[in-house]
Amino acid sequence: MIKKSLSVLLMVMMLITIVGCTKDDSTSGKSSDGDSKDKVTFTYFNAASPGKDLNTNETKIGKIFEDQTGVNFKTEYLVGDINTKIGTMIASGKYPDVLVPDIAIDKILDAGAFIDLTELIEEHAPNIKKLYGPHWEQMKDKDGKINFIPFAAKQGFIKDPNITQGAFWIQRGVLKEAGYPKIKTLDEYLALIEDYQKKHPEMNGASTIGFTALTYDWRFFALSNVPNHLAGYPNDGEVIVDMKTHKTDVYADNDVTKRYFKELNELNSKGLFDKEAFVANYDEYLAKIASGRVLGFFDYGWQVQQSLDNLKVAGNDDLRYMPLPITFDGQKDQYIDPPAFINNRGVGITVSAKDPVRIIKYFDNMVKEENQKLMFWGIKDETYSVDDKGKFYQTEEQFAKTSDEKYRDESGLNTFEYYWPMGDMLYSDGNAWVPGKQPEVAQVSYTDGDKAILKAYDAEVFSDLFADPDDRPWYPTWSAVIEQGSDAQIFGQRKTDLTKEFFPKLVLAKPGDFDKVWDQYIEEFNKLDAKALEDLMDKVVKDRIKAAEAK
């Protein structure tokens, strides 16, 4: 405690020296009432992403903000190593006025470089208070202070129109031939593939692959997570969290896992499972998907995006894939991530800031809905239009314009893209906070084939087929901090090793031997300390529920 106050004292002394040295170039004192609209320039440093160093008032959007508040920011982005840069700041005690420290945030907090924002927000920033209200408790540090403003305060919920998360993917040709059946269960899905492969054993001279899986290196979870999804749970890493008791359970040894691998085992005995699935590396896997020989697979959208894009460019819609929310028995799926508030990244005002009140007022002004729309959607009728029902949409030209880097730089769409106080999901008028989540915008990039298949399924965007996520305040448990070298972490590694060894055996065993291999696997599994991880996760879930209830 003494040490801490000593270092704070030191910090203050250094600050005084620095302020003393640089006094002449700062016109406004610390005790500004904040109401003045005098032109003033602050510094903003973003360590989270590369970008263009500029004055925000040189951009269209930044100019509007300057007219409203008189504040201009001189932005600077990280070049080189983040730890070196932040380390230098801490060592010198000289910070930009506003800082986005990204992964180095713990260092900044340890150094006490951010000022407490609680009072500033209470006094000067009613809009921030309103926007972040639901997350207020989650924003507080252990000592009750709010040291920085996290990004993306969730308002309501809207699904990403496209599937970037987990799904069972199926070749569109398969669906087309079967007359676009509505399928929900794993059995239906596999039966479709089986029929199709019987009729088309070869494609472009190579044998058709019924079902494949990604198993390479750390991406192995694309195989081991599947039972959890089939049982109707979101990607909570290694555990299933019970909705009622909130107890966590490592499911690698559960019936759901046994059931899934039994299915794969049968698939393999019928010759439908990709023989090379367990030896192919990531590139070989992507090449295989892009070749159009594979009828179905499970994966997370972001992992196969390249292949899906290549197929889209190639232009044969029958060879492209459709994501489906398959579950064991057709129970409600939870493939789409529940909204999660990320409270360990954000933007803060540093101890070097000359006039925190002006800054917080600027932030408060920018989180007003009309200004947020400016930041994310751009300028009305230039980068988006509004239909007679008040829905925002983009024409193809507008879509192209907002994808053009040069325009994005000049307008400020890049500068204000993310790393400022901001909301997410839905505006009060029902439009999506960011254009990417607005169905009307997603549709602009859809091909005729996309539109046709969506019509066949009575959907507007791909995520329409998927269920809305239930409320899970603990989601995602995989983001929990696990202490390095702890029992829980060692269990995680050993479990991965064990499943990597046994899952191929389970799939490739003769159907008669399956139960024998499973018993062997369980015997080995029981030697591991699953409780270490479950106990930790129980605590994480409990804490997160508590934080969510406190709001």
Add this chain to the structure above:
Amino acid sequence: MEIGTRASEEAINPSVSVSKKRNKTFFTKLKSQKVLLAMSLPFLIWLFIFKYIPLWGWSIAFQDFKPARSIMDQEWIGMEHFKFLFTDENFWRVLRNTIGMSSINLVLGFVTAIGLALLINEIRHLRFKKSIQTISYMPHFISWVVAASIVSYSLSLENGIINIVLVNLGIVDEPILWLGKEKWFWVINGLAEVWKNVGWNTIIYLAAITMIDPEQYEAADIDGASRLQRIRHITLPSLKPTIIILIIMNLGYVLESGFEAQYLLGNPMNLSYSENLDIYVLKYGMAMGNFSIATAAGIFKTVVSFIFLFSANHIAKKFDQPRLF
């Protein structure tokens, strides 16, 4: 200066003790070789700085090491980390794989390198000889990332050259998923290692062969020795010292079975045979930020290498063979 006076003093007085005599020769030698000594001094300093001072880091193995904490704040936990290693089934499995693979690499490496060196040496056509040498070196300069892709592609089910050849020759009925056969992994790894490094490894033997006195071959020629007889009775015996020294040195590396090949060719199906000590250290040490485990494994490796090196040297000494020291 003092040494100099003593030496001259002793030179005048011939009745000196044995130890003094030894001293004298030592110091005169030292003096006469002072230029050489001065030249080797930088290397001694280098050795000390880079090979001895880091040994201090071994202390990490006996701590519950946390980075960015001073040595005084570290928690000392004795042999805990060694206990973790030696009680972990996986550790013994990866140790088996490591020794298995490095033995195969050692034997295959020596046999093929010596064999190829002898063959290259016998080639008369100079340009042909040079091109053979260049071609056989080539894979050595490819990084393992690329080499592993070549290997895995050649072994693949549908387009792999190995399967195509085997099937067309009627040796196997249908293509084999080579990288999925866990028990074959050691062999595949050994052969890949040979393909990659055999040319490179011949260099030292080829150099040794050029040192052999050509008169011996001429004499053998006159005595009517055939080519094979010359190889057996002249080339191989002349290579013996080189071979033995290299074997002793390589035995010291018995726990270094390589890392990249196993890491890149390893997959869930051959995991139980492909994982070696280095991969284990990476997973349980580095990836978890558990530097103590990594250090403990490193100490273990050093001790084993030490034992191997000294035993091999000792055996060589016993049988009156050339040796390291």
